[in-house]
Amino acid sequence: MGVRVPRITLNADFGDESAFGELSLLSVGYGLHQAWVYATMFGTASVFGPMPCFQGIYGSSVTIPYLISTIVYVFAMLLIAATDQRFLKLYTSRKLLCIGAALSCAGSLLLLAVPFFGTPLAETASGIMTGIGSAILIVYWGTAFARTDSASIVLNTAIAISIAIGLFATVLHYAPFPVSAIAIACVPLLELAILLKKTPQPFHERDEVPIFKPLPINRGRFVVRFGAPVLVLGIALGMLRTNSLQNLVMKTSVGAQPMLLLAAGCATVLVLVTIMALGGGDRWSRFFQPLVPFIAVTVFIMPLASTDHAALTNVIVLVGFLCFESLMWIFFADLSQRFRLSPILVFGLGRAILAVAIMFGALVPVALASYAHLLPFGEQALVILLLLVIVFAYALLPREREIESIIMPCPPGQSRVRKLRAQRGIPARRWQAQLRRGQGHGGP
Template identity: 25%
Template sequence: MKLPHIKVEVEYREEETGAPGKVSPALIVGFGLHWAWVYLFMFNGQYILYPEADSMQLLLSATSGIFHAVALLLYAVFLKQARQLFDTLEHIRRNRVIAAGLVACATLLCMAGNAVPTGPLAALLFVAAGIASGVGSAMLLMSFGVSFSICDLPTIALCTALSIVVSALVFALTLIVSSVVAPVGALLCLVLPFAELLCLNKCSADLVDKLEFAFLTMPVRTASFAARLGVPSIIFGVLLGILRCCALTGPLLDVLLSEGSAENTFAFSTFAASLFACAALIMAMLTLRKSRNFAFRVLVPLIAVLLVTLCTPYGTDGTFRCFALFGSYFMLEACLWVMYADIAQSYRVSAFTTFGFGHGLLSAGSLAGFLMLQPGGLLEAVSAEPMMLALVGLIALTLGVATLPNGAEMRSTLIRGRFCPLLDDQTDLEELMSGEGAANEPSIEEAIAPMPSDKPTVSSAPNAIPEGAIPAAQESPEQKAGRFKRKCAAVADTFLLSRKETEVLFLLAKGRNSAAIQEALYISAGTANTHMRHIYRKLDVHSQHELIDLVESMVVD
């Protein structure tokens, strides 16, 4: 008997695989080092930096949380007024150095506070440490937000997942080393910000500094945008604060300390939880990459399951309880970071606005959750009652997911037909479009040969800018280059292209091929082709020739 031969063919389509582009190791390591410092400084400072001043933990955490949230919100609210702080690469790098210095200074202040007797002077030193750590960590976090916001969604998810493992590994190793030689833990806390700074400068040079439209973003209706993003951020933030506090304080910590295994248990449980969270996020990215907020659809049920298991006999084991709490914390934090970065890159909303409102309100909610568990707080009994912890966690997860914004709601917050709020006058436009560096860019007439167009003009599009007074034939090369960039920006606004798609559009309109785009934007061949297909589909064109015609037909000032 001869069995039929069945041949199975699988068609590989790059745009459906969600394959990430070139992943920046510097971004992964630097972001992981940032969170490792947060865990060491905020979570376990009483063991590493100031073991004799446990009473100051609440003061330090509250001060740092307040100033961290305020600093992030100030980025979003006063974006236009603060633009001189990041208008050049030199200023941006200077700000990062200041931020790393503040974070290192916070560590030194904590060590000094631990060396003096408990009293007003010690309290003053810990308050100063909280202020320095809150502001410095907010500045560094915002820099990472800018780098993440120009990546495609699969790359964002993969970098976030791997950075969780890096942060947990550094955290675990520092705890183990400091349990043997205590000063080494404090020394590592001093070194981490500067190692993070090196990684941040490297990933920014690869991903951000070469972009043409990095600061040309879509304006938003501030109140509506903050409400859409802020409500779930506050709810999830409260849960994060509760999980963080329950993992490292209360009855669990007392049990671990009595057994003399706190450092080893924290190290093992944290690293195991990070591997679990990393694998879950990567699997979510591979299976549900087309869905908005895909990470929540997979990871939130896993978080709920881990919280419920705390009510079972397994929840009485200290190691498993640490694993469940840390795993829930890592997965929820990763979901929110991916969402913020995806919103910033998909809709070209400023990273300062997105992470300012999003992570700023998340930090405020986290601080509120932490304070609710303190003696006399609203949820004081939660840390001692697994059933109550699971119930509060499930309620917060349900409310948070119910208030997550969908694509239509986010698009409704965008202001179409204008450039970025930073560019609210002609002087700003000329500085960006015809400033230093623009003179070296060829105009569209120089980049490609003129081609006849049979497509209708799009000068009536919602964001088309009125024709300028200077005829095109009389424009200088700098003015032509600026006008070309404004045409590309107008097309990107009209068809709502993402950040990376806008950069690819600019290079396509200049006549560049796929290889040149890959080199210029630090992306893989598959990612470049995927972006090109997405652009053609959104613009309803079928060739580079038609795309160039469309850009040429856009009437701008």
């Protein structure tokens, strides 16, 4: 006799026909992925053993595997975005998902060979494998999030980022080497188990037309209006991420772990309460309006977080970083869901631009290390640069009406939805049934 396990979900309803989203395994799975990214890319020397790296101000450092992985990741994501609909069957297949998880796991394990052998071959192979593997996993996570409604995107993202920083800090401080490295290397396999559950059977196997075939857009205008703010925001995120993960989390003692968990919890509550207070996820511009100034304040007090006995300052800076991290993922997922754009295109292009910007932002503290004494404000020049970048990026953020203008209009008298249904030859009843099943929100 089989045992049936009940399905438990959390759904907060505030009345007035509005819900605050449904918490699901997406939060756990994406949290695991982000923890893997933090550990393999920014905590490499601490988790996988000492290895050559470039040192920067505020305790920052950049390793060779991270640089190689980022470059490969960027090219992989751009290729995926460019071949979006052409290789749609491949990008919705579970075989590719398994390959991505296997490459990420094997590439992480190769980092263990670097401290012992010190060979450039191990660093290069690890960078290539983790770059390709993480690119594949991100596309599947982006597609999974784009299938949900806006409120659920916000809820699951906020919880996921908190899980990520908590897991990263726990492995960093409590798991001894090489247990920490092996544990992190196995994380992509846990992601695979969740993604297999969250990824439906491919559309071509169901003998259906893909629902998330994108509405026609002006790609040139979309790249400019979408890519420009992402590039600038990514630079700020890269500098803040490097400082938060390498200066605050790694140098914090084991006894201060409750502080880190408190920071993660505060970040989650801050994001959720802000979105709820502003009327839900009806516009992504409302996500940024209150939180970007808060992030700027955390950047302003960042130099104080490096000093001893600055627990409260550390919490504030870490909360600002977690909110920033959450906002970027919410921006991509909500853009795909709201305007019925292909998440493969949005996440492929967006995450490629973001990765380049984050790498540049991570290298800025390294470059300033040799010239900080020549600058007018010394190391504080990094803070001033961050503030300027955030202000400039916020000014570049597109509004909803600008994205709507990029989507090519339908002929007069025919709605976009009707035209799309007519192009695919789907009967009206079948179309409405698919939308009621939740298949019209960016997913296959």
